[in-house]
Amino acid sequence: MRKQAMEIVQQEKVGKDIYRLTLAGGLAAVPGQFVQVGVSSTADPLLKRPFSIHYCNGSRLVLLYQVTGRGTNLLAAKKEGEILEVTGPLGRGFPLPEEGRAVVVAGGMGAAPLYYLLHALKSAGRDVTFLYGARTAAALVLQEQYRSLVRHYAAATDDGSFGRQGPVTELLQEELSRRPGVVFACGPEPMLRGAAAIAAGFNSRCFVSLEARMACGVGACLGCVIPGADGRYRRVCADGPVFAAEEVFPA
16 A cells, blocks of 8 residues: 555546546555545545555556545546546455356446456456446446446446336346356345345355445444444455445345
């Protein structure tokens, strides 16, 4: 983990209230980790905001985020050439399977960290299926970029405006019934619980990336603590945000 000043090289709107931000500067991170970003040049707001790493390499860091409040509104107003203070990488990322098939499941903005995971899985030569779910077609952003990284792709929307109508977990059920694979999921908690239960039904390993309100990002403030399946508490920022499903969802 380190703190560094990074210059904005691109701020691109890719969907309704959804932006892709590219920063100059290398970052040694694994898929599933996150960064804390200072969204103001003043002490207001005081705390940095956490963002999952959409993609990174030796020369750039990319974040995909949705404007949902004051902090992200401030970030969306930033222009090319401005400097942001970034701390990271933080947290525990996804373990990469040494062999076999991977089934990656996204729900809405849960797709943000999975783009980097798909890059890593493709580089490792894994057979990857990507299942992308959202409320409407408009919320399925950057579909072609995601599709280009995988062998099999399918989408689902709640309103049926694109792909299968219904929850993306229905696609997961079908995929695992055809062929087993390790499941990686990020999205709303009900979707994650559903994915974990389906994976358990097929005796498939499942890893989930959780969302929580984070303040410090390093586990000191205990603001993002959740109960684990064993009754002990976990810090999402430090012990996660990626967990084996059985760690956080009781069977």
